[in-house]
Amino acid sequence: MxxxxxxxxxxxxxxxxxxxxxMAGLYYAIGSPIIMCVLFSIMLKQFASxxxxxxxxxxxxxxxxxxxxxxxxxxxxxxDDDVKAIxxxxxxxxxxxMREGRSAQVTIIADKSDDKLRKSITELERAIMRYNSEVAxxxxxxxxxxxxxxxxVNVQVHDQATPESKGGMFxxxxxxxxxxxxxxxxxxxxxxxxxxxxxRNSLALLLSHPLSSMQVVLxxxxxxxxxxxxxxxxILVVSKFAYALVPWQQLGFSVNIGFDFMLLxxxxxxxxxxxxxxxxxxxxxxxxxxxxxxxxxxxxLFVPMGLSMVTTYDIATEYVQxxxxxxxxxxxxxxxxxxxxxxxxxxxxxLVTLALFGLFSWLSSRMLKSEKVVFGL
Amino acid sequence: xxxxxxxxxxxLYLTILTVSLGINKHVLADTESNxxxxxxxxxxxxxxxxxxxxxxxxxxxYETNEGEIEIHFAVIPAIKKSHPTEAILGFAxxxxxxxxxxxxxxxxxxRYARENRDILLVDQRGTGKSLKLQCQSDxxxxxxxFNDALIxxxxxxxxxxxxxxxxxxxxxxxxxxxxxxxxFEAVRKALGYTGLHLYGVSYGTRIAQEYTRxxxxxxxxxxxxxxxxxxxxxxxxxxxxxMSLDALLKRCTTDVxxxxxxxxxxxxxxxxxxxLDRSPVTIDVRHPRTHQKTELxxxxxxxxxxxxxxxxxxxxxxxxxxxxxEALAGNYSPLVGLLSSSDMVDSxxxxxxxxxxxxxxxxFLTATSREKDMQSYFGKLMIESLDxxxxxxxxxxxxxxxxxxxxxxxxxxxxxxxxxxxxxxxWAEMAMVNMKNATHLIAPSATHGVVSQTCAAxxxxxxxxxxxxQELDVSCLEKDNRxxxxxxxxxxxxxxxxxxxxxxxGGDL
Numbered sequence: 001m002x003x004x005x006x007x008x009x010x011x012x013x014x015x016x017x018x019x020x021x022x023m024a025g026l027y028y029a030i031g032s033p034i035i036m037c038v039l040f041s042i043m044l045k046q047f048a049s050x051x052x053x054x055x056x057x058x059x060x061x062x063x064x065x066x067x068x069x070x071x072x073x074x075x076x077x078x079x080d081d082d083v084k085a086i087x088x089x090x091x092x093x094x095x096x097x098m099r100e101g102r103s104a105q106v107t108i109i110a111d112k113s114d115d116k117l118r119k120s121i122t123e124l125e126r127a128i129m130r131y132n133s134e135v136a137x138x139x140x141x142x143x144x145x146x147x148x149x150x151x152x153v154n155v156q157v158h159d160q161a162t163p164e165s166k167g168g169m170f171x172x173x174x175x176x177x178x179x180x181x182x183x184x185x186x187x188x189x190x191x192x193x194x195x196x197x198x199x200r201n202s203l204a205l206l207l208s209h210p211l212s213s214m215q216v217v218l219x220x221x222x223x224x225x226x227x228x229x230x231x232x233x234x235i236l237v238v239s240k241f242a243y244a245l246v247p248w249q250q251l252g253f254s255v256n257i258g259f260d261f262m263l264l265x266x267x268x269x270x271x272x273x274x275x276x277x278x279x280x281x282x283x284x285x286x287x288x289x290x291x292x293x294x295x296x297x298x299x300x301l302f303v304p305m306g307l308s309m310v311t312t313y314d315i316a317t318e319y320v321q322x323x324x325x326x327x328x329x330x331x332x333x334x335x336x337x338x339x340x341x342x343x344x345x346x347x348x349x350x351l352v353t354l355a356l357f358g359l360f361s362w363l364s365s366r367m368l369k370s371e372k373v374v375f376g377l
Numbered sequence: 378x379x380x381x382x383x384x385x386x387x388x389l390y391l392t393i394l395t396v397s398l399g400i401n402k403h404v405l406a407d408t409e410s411n412x413x414x415x416x417x418x419x420x421x422x423x424x425x426x427x428x429x430x431x432x433x434x435x436x437x438x439y440e441t442n443e444g445e446i447e448i449h450f451a452v453i454p455a456i457k458k459s460h461p462t463e464a465i466l467g468f469a470x471x472x473x474x475x476x477x478x479x480x481x482x483x484x485x486x487x488r489y490a491r492e493n494r495d496i497l498l499v500d501q502r503g504t505g506k507s508l509k510l511q512c513q514s515d516x517x518x519x520x521x522x523f524n525d526a527l528i529x530x531x532x533x534x535x536x537x538x539x540x541x542x543x544x545x546x547x548x549x550x551x552x553x554x555x556x557x558x559x560x561f562e563a564v565r566k567a568l569g570y571t572g573l574h575l576y577g578v579s580y581g582t583r584i585a586q587e588y589t590r591x592x593x594x595x596x597x598x599x600x601x602x603x604x605x606x607x608x609x610x611x612x613x614x615x616x617x618x619x620m621s622l623d624a625l626l627k628r629c630t631t632d633v634x635x636x637x638x639x640x641x642x643x644x645x646x647x648x649x650x651x652x653l654d655r656s657p658v659t660i661d662v663r664h665p666r667t668h669q670k671t672e673l674x675x676x677x678x679x680x681x682x683x684x685x686x687x688x689x690x691x692x693x694x695x696x697x698x699x700x701x702x703e704a705l706a707g708n709y710s711p712l713v714g715l716l717s718s719s720d721m722v723d724s725x726x727x728x729x730x731x732x733x734x735x736x737x738x739x740x741f742l743t744a745t746s747r748e749k750d751m752q753s754y755f756g757k758l759m760i761e762s763l764d765x766x767x768x769x770x771x772x773x774x775x776x777x778x779x780x781x782x783x784x785x786x787x788x789x790x791x792x793x794x795x796x797x798x799x800x801x802x803x804w805a806e807m808a809m810v811n812m813k814n815a816t817h818l819i820a821p822s823a824t825h826g827v828v829s830q831t832c833a834a835x836x837x838x839x840x841x842x843x844x845x846x847q848e849l850d851v852s853c854l855e856k857d858n859r860x861x862x863x864x865x866x867x868x869x870x871x872x873x874x875x876x877x878x879x880x881x882x883g884g885d886l
Contacts, residue, residue: 064861064869065860065861065868065869068861072856072858098867098868098869099864099865099867099868100867101866101867134692135868137692138692138695138696138863138868139866139867139868140714141693141696141711141714141715141717142696142699142703142710142711142714142863142866142867143710143711143714143866144662144663144665144709144710144711144712144713144714144717145663145665145666145668145714145717146665146666146714146717146718148666149665149666156420156422156423156425157425158420158425158427159425159426159427160427161427162427163454163456163457247492248456248457249455249456249457249459249492249493250492252456253456254456254457
């Protein structure tokens with residue numbers, strides 16, 4: 001045990017010397033929440049004051065009431081350069097049809113495959129639909145019929161959500177960045193301490209000491225995990241302050257990163273950090289060179305990233321929810337929403353995570369017994 | 378056969394809030410950190426969000442020991458609790474409406490303000506769940522068949538008021554505005570809010586002013602939407618109705634198409650009302666919902682009241698020329714349509730309404746104001762009705778200081794609609810004579826309740842945040858939101874002017 005502590009200290013010292021690697025990892029932890037907050041703020045600004053939808057209205061004189069209605073919904077006729085490629089054509093017999101109580105035709109001319117237009121077309125269609133029901137209600141009223149007869153069923157919703165739980169999708173992205181920190185913050189260190197050490201020919205020297213290869217592997221993993229946890233702590237602190245600056249309330253929900261959530265992340269993050277470290281060490285040793293290690297590690301990290309994404313975008317089937325990373329991230333989201341933690345999933349996945357940590361460490365230590373691996377032959 | 382009561386008392390309503398319900402998807406936190414009392418999650422119609430409801434006990438009378446009254450309230454939690462010690466207190470109109478039942482409308486009107494602060498809604502004593510003082514009312518079939526011209530109003534109104542009094546069995550003197558204001562303060566204290574932003578609509582502006590007078594230190598800002606000045610009785614509403622109707626009739630005169638379709642509309646209305654006054658028309662119509670045959674007696678009072686209620690919303694305003702013209706031609710279907718929601722007054726607490734008008738408005742009438750208010754059709758009707766019912770109710774008149782204009786330095790935002798048939802802009806001018814920090818904004822084309830019709834919801838949110846009207850961009854209030862007149866049963870025609878004309882806005886606004 002004492003040996004392990006000494007080894008751990010050596011690894012941390014070693015890693016700490018390479019300031020560039022350390023900082024590269026930490027930049028992610030500091031930068032990602034800030035970049036996301038800037039993006040969200042821009043998005044919210046657009047949401048809060050949506051631009052007028054400028055379209056071309058042909059034969060507008062035939063339907064002044066409709067045109068006025070659309071104007072009140074911020075849909076206007078314009079000849080400016082920034083007018084959208086949507087034309088609303090009002091039929092020549094619009095007035096006659098209206099007067100006779102028949103359907104008066106209007107035509108929307110637009111390219112529905114154009115992604116930039118789709119939202120605007122829907123907006124226009126909805127506005128016209130609402131105009132339809134407004135006129136219909138008044139037509140019933142003039143005939144002595146209460147328009148409420150059109151509403152056969154009065155649907156009342158009792159929404160159980162809270163402002164915290166409403167932020168589901170944004171929380172998913174936030175927790176995604178938090179979970180990924182455990183893999184990216186110390187990636188360079190992981191490669192450096194394994195493949196790098198081998199290339200510097202100091203690995204053989206280390207192994208020539210009276211140590212078991214398992215002890216070496218565990219010390220390296222622990223050092224890497226320590227840096228991952230440092231990254232996690234940083235991203236949590238930065239997120240706490242950065243997310244508080246975004247005016248989420250304009251969208252009807254709030255995002256609060258509290259100390260209890262931060263503590264939870266640290267606790268359930270630790271096994272992941274260990275697993276992540278042992279995985280990266282293992283992959284690095286498998287590679288023949290430093291560069292090869294970088295490639296392999298990057299590729300292997302797609303697996304945890306995929307699991308995390310599956311949770312973020314809520315495509316997790318019942319089985320995926322039990323898998324490591326997915327389950328832990330799911331627990332984080334549930335906690336921040338104020339729901340009960342999914343204990344069984346969290347427990348099983350943590351056990352599996354620790355088992356994987358054991359497996360990768362054992363595989364690495366076995367590899368270090370082979371000269372082929374130690375000397376990168 | 379209680380139509381007379383309904384019509385007579387119904388005419389006293391200062392306001393019918395425009396009921397345009399928006400579904401707001403905002404949600405809330407489930408714990409209220411600064412409360413000392415039990416709050417239970419609850420839902421109110423048309424608002425999907427989870428609210429917190431509770432109640433406190435208040436003495437029924439502050440002078441005698443007559444037991445207690447339970448004051449119920451609801452909190453619409455802020456989206457983000459940036460100001461946990463502040464709340465926006467919404468006052469409902471009527472008088473007689475329940476603020477809690479209108480939670481969906483308050484939530485919509487105050488949606489910007491709610492981003493950072495709770496909304497507090499209290500059922501004023503006598504309304505909603507706070508000991509609602511209500512009397513039995515009639516269904517639509519009875520209302521349709523009732524001939525108010527045939528029956529001796531005096532006798533019937535007396536009988537109805539006496540019956541209502543025997544149903545209610547409580548002294549209405551405990552339900553006036555000055556007494557009720559104390560309940561709001563007690564709720565504020567119980568919930569631990571240190572300051573409130575007031576938002577009153579219609580009659581709600583009167584209690585907001587009274588609350589500010591009694592508890593100036595509890596008020597951070599005050600927004601008065603459709604202002605009822607303290608120094609004026611509600612019977613002055615007759616003039617407001619006339620002005621709003623005149624503006625509408627003039628608008629038709631200045632519009633080529635409307636003038637062509639409905640020539641001499643004012644004259645026609647006068648003729649029609651005269652005719653109905655001389656001989657009410659009895660016809661068979663279809664019930665607006667069940668479609669069963671039912672009898673409708675069209676009287677002057679019924680027709681004019683339907684037109685009056687139609688003045689509140691731009692949608693129904695667009696139907697007024699058509700309704701008059703069709704009625705003259707013998708088609709009363711548009712009238713039936715306009716009357717179809719006249720049984721909605723059930724939600725009003727008539728007893729509480731009487732407490733206010735008989736304790737505050739009736740005693741305040743002087744020979745001069747009587748003469749002035751009696752000049753208008755509805756003013757006359759209202760005063761006659763008060764003269765019958767108030768002596769029966771025997772509500773103790775409020776202190777004369779009640780009628781002083783509010784003297785305050787609280788930042789106050791007054792909002793008026795240019796064609797408001799209840800509280801016209803000059804009422805707000807009257808209310809603000811002694812307000813040191815007040816701004817009056819007029820939305821020229823709005824009717825009653827500016828916030829629900831215009832961009833004012835955003836302005837109110839900004840005003841509450843900054844506690845000042847400086848830097849507010851109020852130009853959006855100018856936007857014309859009127860609807861075009863219906864030219865036949867199916868809708869509008871092409872050549873109507875859409876620009877707002879100075880004629881409609883009236884000369885002296």
